[in-house]
Amino acid sequence: MKRITLFTVLCLLLGQFRAMAQDDLLGDLVKEDSAKPKQNITAGTFKSTRVINMQSVEMTGKGNLQFMISHHFGNVWENGKGWSNLANFLGLNAGVANTLLSLDYSPTTWGNVGLALTGKAQYEVWGKIKLLRQQTGERNIPITLDWFSTMHIDCSEGASPEDFVWNRMSYLHQILIARKFNDKLSLQLTPSYVHYNYTPFYDYKSSGGHQANNVFSVGVGGRYKFTSKKALTFEYSRQLNGYKDLYSSETGSMINYYPDIISLGYDWDTGGHIFQFYVSSTTAASNITQLSRNTSDFKQGNFSLGFTINRSFGVKKVVKTAP
Amino acid sequence: MKHILLLTLSIVLGVSLLNAQTYKTRDGYLTFNPNKDQSHKDYAAASKEATAVLKVETSEVALLVPMKTFHFNNALLEEHFNENYLHTDKIPNASYKGKLIGFTKDMLEKDGTYNFTSEGQITLHGVTQAFKSPVKLEVKNKVATFYCDFPIQADKFNIDIPAVVKPKLADQTPISATIKFQL
Numbered sequence: 001m002k003r004i005t006l007f008t009v010l011c012l013l014l015g016q017f018r019a020m021a022q023d024d025l026l027g028d029l030v031k032e033d034s035a036k037p038k039q040n041i042t043a044g045t046f047k048s049t050r051v052i053n054m055q056s057v058e059m060t061g062k063g064n065l066q067f068m069i070s071h072h073f074g075n076v077w078e079n080g081k082g083w084s085n086l087a088n089f090l091g092l093n094a095g096v097a098n099t100l101l102s103l104d105y106s107p108t109t110w111g112n113v114g115l116a117l118t119g120k121a122q123y124e125v126w127g128k129i130k131l132l133r134q135q136t137g138e139r140n141i142p143i144t145l146d147w148f149s150t151m152h153i154d155c156s157e158g159a160s161p162e163d164f165v166w167n168r169m170s171y172l173h174q175i176l177i178a179r180k181f182n183d184k185l186s187l188q189l190t191p192s193y194v195h196y197n198y199t200p201f202y203d204y205k206s207s208g209g210h211q212a213n214n215v216f217s218v219g220v221g222g223r224y225k226f227t228s229k230k231a232l233t234f235e236y237s238r239q240l241n242g243y244k245d246l247y248s249s250e251t252g253s254m255i256n257y258y259p260d261i262i263s264l265g266y267d268w269d270t271g272g273h274i275f276q277f278y279v280s281s282t283t284a285a286s287n288i289t290q291l292s293r294n295t296s297d298f299k300q301g302n303f304s305l306g307f308t309i310n311r312s313f314g315v316k317k318v319v320k321t322a323p
Numbered sequence: 324m325k326h327i328l329l330l331t332l333s334i335v336l337g338v339s340l341l342n343a344q345t346y347k348t349r350d351g352y353l354t355f356n357p358n359k360d361q362s363h364k365d366y367a368a369a370s371k372e373a374t375a376v377l378k379v380e381t382s383e384v385a386l387l388v389p390m391k392t393f394h395f396n397n398a399l400l401e402e403h404f405n406e407n408y409l410h411t412d413k414i415p416n417a418s419y420k421g422k423l424i425g426f427t428k429d430m431l432e433k434d435g436t437y438n439f440t441s442e443g444q445i446t447l448h449g450v451t452q453a454f455k456s457p458v459k460l461e462v463k464n465k466v467a468t469f470y471c472d473f474p475i476q477a478d479k480f481n482i483d484i485p486a487v488v489k490p491k492l493a494d495q496t497p498i499s500a501t502i503k504f505q506l
Contacts, residue, residue, distance in 0.1 A: 026418055026420040029376060029385055228406055271488040314364075318396055320369065
């Protein structure tokens, strides 16, 4: 009997203790929350859907429509032109500029489709798919991996009247591999493949010029964020075919093409828009032209100024006012 | 002998459980729209993963919301919310701890709508402030739903909003919470 009494008292005491332990309601919630396994998916590897010229692993958020204006001015300084470079206001007032206007939409968190006007009667449609997302937690993935494909069509007035639509198409396929190392530093590696359905004057053995249907290149890019809203970006891309001379499809004359593109940029996030200002050794607006038919030689100091403005709109309202 | 022991044990445990009657929920819903023009829903956000407890005897309540569970209509704003305004990597949670003043146990037993106030402390962005707000309770079919609409002033919680964005936002962000308990 004594033992029972003792036990009862003990139980009562324990019961009291239990009740007391539950007094810290918030502490319990916090404990419970921190015990839950958490998957930390890395966000904001880059500020924009482009590093500078090349695509970044980022895509417009789900249900969001993004409008992008990208502008490449003329060369800042051209050798031999002397003071007229100043009259051209370092390329800003040169009258040669390529504009890219694009709209893209993400129906899901992992897929993005878009279309663009890339200047000189050229159009592009593209798709971007997120295959891997950098994350830590129960599952660790060190990188973000995207697939990007563009179809490009040249609608300009051609040299030959028997031009088929098919002959005017070219494609770009890229794998975007990026890692956000910390809050500030992100790097990206981008192998690319450009395919032209048709290239005129292919007989380079007799003509001495190069013209290939398939152009390979590899690019690296990165950004360093120095405040939460401002970042420096860089990019280098090298065409692996290394062609320097190709024939223009329009005129048949020889044009010099350069395989390297170097770009340096500055990202500025104002809260609603993302501005990107850059100098780049290309004046082309389309990724395909940049990677396979770049006419600016950085060794001669052919750099041009450019900017990109992004604005995204929440088209599909995901937030409900009540559960 | 053994029976008595078991009986005592069950009584004691029963009593202690009854003593500490608490209700818990994992799908508390919080939503806010920081826009000055409330009909404009572009900046609106919501979380449906707030956890809450209600301790009936003492009318104590606590609520915890992981900030990363807030999702926005505009994905860019969600990034800003996490990275620039609330620094959710460093300060992952917001919480509330307080009492329901005027709440009684019988309210949960009878269907109806009740009004009282809640007083306590709210912690957001690492800053704790005193809090007082009216609360509406609706009990229906064994479900108790607490509704609470309250304003939050960003600068009171050290949330830095850039001058460019400020004119577009309401001075007091209205937040509405809907917390459902299964009785």
